[in-house]
Amino acid sequence: MSEERRRESVGFFSTVKSVLSAFFGVQSESNRARDFEKGNPLHFIAIALIATIGFVLVMWGVVSVVLGLATG
16 A cells, blocks of 8 residues: 555544444535545445444343343
8 A cells, every 4th residue: 555545544443433423324524525535445344344243232232131120
């Protein structure tokens, strides 16, 4: 990867922030445009998959606790 491309690319925390704000539908137009121009799609896909799995696991845990309290 060239040095110029590396300086212009989207960083890890910016990618995480973009994915999380896209989950909630609150990402700004300027950030979305930056992501499409300078971001690596594989990074966004990987972080989105991890975030989705994390969300599902948290929801599963919450439902398990609530059902345990309701029946126990």
